[in-house]
Every structure is written in C-alpha cells, then in structure tokens.
Amino acid sequence: MRRATKLDKVRWLILYSTDAILLITLFGYYDLYLRLQMGLPLPVIAVAAVLLLVLIVLGTRPFRIAMRGGSRPTAILAVTGAVNVLLALLGLMWAVPAWLGMLAPFVRRRTAVVVSVATVVAFNLYVWALQGTAVVAVLLVQSLLTAISVGGVLANLWLWRVAREAHEGQEARARLAVSEERLRFARDLNALLGQSLTDISARTEGASRTLAADPAAAAEEMFAVRDLARRSLREVRSVVQSYRAVDLDELLSSVRAVLEAADVRCSVRAETDSLSPETRTLLATVVREGATNVLKHSKAEHCTITIENGVLEMSNDGVSGPVSEHAPNGLAGLAQRVRTAGGTLEAAPTREGRYLLRAAVPA
Incomplete structure (x- = not known):
C-alpha cells in the first residue's frame, strides 16, 4: 500500500472540510420537522425531504471534480438547481447557499459574488412579499450561510491549488538537482577521458602506419598506449569511488x-x-x-x-x-x-x- 504523502493529507482535509460546508443543508431536516409541527402538510414535508436528500448526495461531487481539474458538471448543477427551485416553490430556501457553493468553482469570482448577492436580495424580497415585512434575522442568516458556502469553497479550492503547486515545485527542484548532478558527472567524465582517448586513438593509428616499416617502433608505441589506457582506467576508478562516497x-x-x-x-x-x-x-x-x-x-x-x-x-x-x-x-x-x-x-x-x-x- 502506498504511504500517504502530505499532499494526500491536505487533499482529504480540504475535501472533508468542503463537504462539511455543503452539508449544512442537513439542518434542513430539522427545519422540516419544525414545519411539520406547525401544520405543514405531510406530503409536502415528504417531497421536500426527498429533494433535500438528492441535493446532499449530489452536493459533494462538483468540488471533487473541480479539484481534479475536470470540466463543469452541467448535469449535476442543473439537477441541483432544479431541486432548489422546487424547494423555493415550497417556501424552503435554506438550501440555496449550498447550491451557490457548488456553482462557485466553475464561474469567475466576480460572477459568484454577484450571483450570491442577487440571490440573497431575491430571497429577502420573497420573504417580504409573503409576510409583508422584511425579516432582519432571515437576512443575516441567509447572508451568513451564503458567505460560508461560497467563500469556504473558493478558499478551499485556492488552498488546494497552492498546496499542489508547492508539491510540484518540490518535485521539480528534486528533478533539477538530479539533472544537474548527471551533467556534472558527464562533464567530469568528458574532461577525464576525452583527452586520454584522443591520445590513445592517435598513437594507435601511428603504430598501425609504422608497423610494416618499423615493427620495433610500432611495438614501443603500443606499450605506451597500454600504459596510457591503464592510467586512464585508474583515474576512472578513482572518480567513481569518490562519487560512491557518501557524507x-x-x-x-x-x-x-x-x-x-x-x-x-x-x-x-x-x-x-x-x-x-x-x-x-x-x-x-x-x-x-x-x-x-x-x-x-x-x-x-x-x-x-x-x-x-x-x-x-x-x-x-x-x-x-x-x-x-x-x-x-x-x-x-x-x-x-x-x-x-x-x-x-x-x-x-x-x-x-x-x-x-x-x-x-x-x-
């Protein structure tokens, strides 16, 4: 089993925290219970409970897709958007901030802010139209939930990108260090063997030309080539031994x-x-x-x-x-x-x- 890296732990921490932000809609079940006690018809409560369950099941998917760099999950966003519209028609709009959090990673930040503000304003106008008066507590709660959902999701996505870039930077530095070490080794070997091999090649060629006319001179030249090859071998072994040494x-x-x-x-x-x-x-x-x-x-x-x-x-x-x-x-x-x-x-x-x-x- 592969050991979890720090990047893996950061990834799971961000995922779980974002899931927790989006699962604020779980509190909607408590609201449904209170509305049932207040006399809201049971069929309406049942429909709202099913719609809320769909929203919770699909709610954690968009952010995971955004972390993988995937394209906008249009189908999921469309389904959850329709669920929010149905909940709003039933008079239940506390799930809207969660949907705004799902949408936030796939639009510009300015767009996310504008849509969030517009949604909060529309919600309070809706409440005012139903009750005939603005409810300050509702405005504050809706604004807070929207800020938590949208701001938390965007902050977590930014944190993930920073952590991933830092991890990739560390890996790039490690690869660069290895490449530099390979280049240094190549330069050392080239400096060490380049001249020696050139001398060996030149002397061997000279010996081959004088072999027929003066075998003794050719033999002497080959002895010199042998000594040069042995000296080069000792130098290579010395260099390799120094590379093998570890501080x-x-x-x-x-x-x-x-x-x-x-x-x-x-x-x-x-x-x-x-x-x-x-x-x-x-x-x-x-x-x-x-x-x-x-x-x-x-x-x-x-x-x-x-x-x-x-x-x-x-x-x-x-x-x-x-x-x-x-x-x-x-x-x-x-x-x-x-x-x-x-x-x-x-x-x-x-x-x-x-x-x-x-x-x-x-x-």
Whole structure:
C-alpha cells in the first residue's frame, strides 16, 4: 500500500472540510420537522425531504471534480438547481447557499459574488412579499450561510491549488538537482577521458602506419598506449569511488528531513568525528537503507538514530503483524558488505514492539 504523502493529507482535509460546508443543508431536516409541527402538510414535508436528500448526495461531487481539474458538471448543477427551485416553490430556501457553493468553482469570482448577492436580495424580497415585512434575522442568516458556502469553497479550492503547486515545485527542484548532478558527472567524465582517448586513438593509428616499416617502433608505441589506457582506467576508478562516497552528516540531515516530511518524528544523536572515511560511507549506506525500510515496511510515528564508537542503532515503532526474522532484501546485501569490513549488522523486531537495525563497524 502506498504511504500517504502530505499532499494526500491536505487533499482529504480540504475535501472533508468542503463537504462539511455543503452539508449544512442537513439542518434542513430539522427545519422540516419544525414545519411539520406547525401544520405543514405531510406530503409536502415528504417531497421536500426527498429533494433535500438528492441535493446532499449530489452536493459533494462538483468540488471533487473541480479539484481534479475536470470540466463543469452541467448535469449535476442543473439537477441541483432544479431541486432548489422546487424547494423555493415550497417556501424552503435554506438550501440555496449550498447550491451557490457548488456553482462557485466553475464561474469567475466576480460572477459568484454577484450571483450570491442577487440571490440573497431575491430571497429577502420573497420573504417580504409573503409576510409583508422584511425579516432582519432571515437576512443575516441567509447572508451568513451564503458567505460560508461560497467563500469556504473558493478558499478551499485556492488552498488546494497552492498546496499542489508547492508539491510540484518540490518535485521539480528534486528533478533539477538530479539533472544537474548527471551533467556534472558527464562533464567530469568528458574532461577525464576525452583527452586520454584522443591520445590513445592517435598513437594507435601511428603504430598501425609504422608497423610494416618499423615493427620495433610500432611495438614501443603500443606499450605506451597500454600504459596510457591503464592510467586512464585508474583515474576512472578513482572518480567513481569518490562519487560512491557518501557524507554521513549530510545524509543524516537528509534522512531526518525526509522522515519528518512523512510525519515520522525523528531524533538523531551521532558522534561521527572519529570515524574513518570508509566507515562513514558504509554507515551512511546503512542509514539510507534503514530509512527506506521505515517508510516502506512500517507505519512508524517515531524513529531514533544513534551513532557512537562506530555502532549505529536505528529504531522505529509502527511494526504491525509478524515480522520475518530475516532482514529485508536490501539489508541482506549490506550485511555482507559490513562483514567484509569486519563488522556486524542485525535487523529484527524487539520485545517492546519496535524494529531495531544495528550495525557495528570498526571505527
């Protein structure tokens, strides 16, 4: 199962809050009950209850469509608009703000404001025509419900767009960083091998031309080509080794940021100054693999990382169900590397319900 990201959580929070705004029409059932007590005919109450149910069922759909970037749901808006007209003919207009909230994401903001104000004015004129006097309380309540529905929906839609753009910006920066690193690697290899391969090609061509006339000179030239190729190979290996080296302190900071971004509280206590470069690289690789397993194989809320005297301990909660006695596949290969370096690596659940990754490497 894919772990929910922060963007997923923001999405569901916005959806639920918007649904709650639109479901203010549920209070209409209480109003229907009061009207029944006041003598409104039961058939009218039944029809109004069915219409209100249709409005509630369809009311949450438009905003979800707007969040996905879909086109205006004309059919849904038309049906809910007709339901509101029927409710108004029955003298029940408290559902109109919810319909205005459904319409708001698919029209201009100015249009939404104008339509909302016009609706509130029309509603109060309607009440005045029925009762012969304006009802201030009705005006205030209708205005408040309209502001909550239209303003809340527009604010939530704006918040969703901002959150999505921020998430896409983070992904774009990550892709840019990877691209820049690839370009740097390509430039280094080109600078390292370009001249060497050019020299090898030129000397080989010269040796092929002198081979028939002076085999000894051609052989000497080929020995020089061999030495040049060996030197180039050593340089390539040196560059690759430097790329494989990982800065332990930088990785610990990165892992902590990644875990906390996934809502896993992470505490780090590391003494790394006395560690050799080889040990730092090896422990960094173990930490990276351990963080990957925390995100993929647990529902952790807390993670602790400690490094002291060449001993790494990485512990997390959120272990559910039986856990295999063997380390995950990624750690199995790392265990072999750690043993080759003269250390040990263990990964297993503890009696306290946590999962402990422990790597001991000569400092």
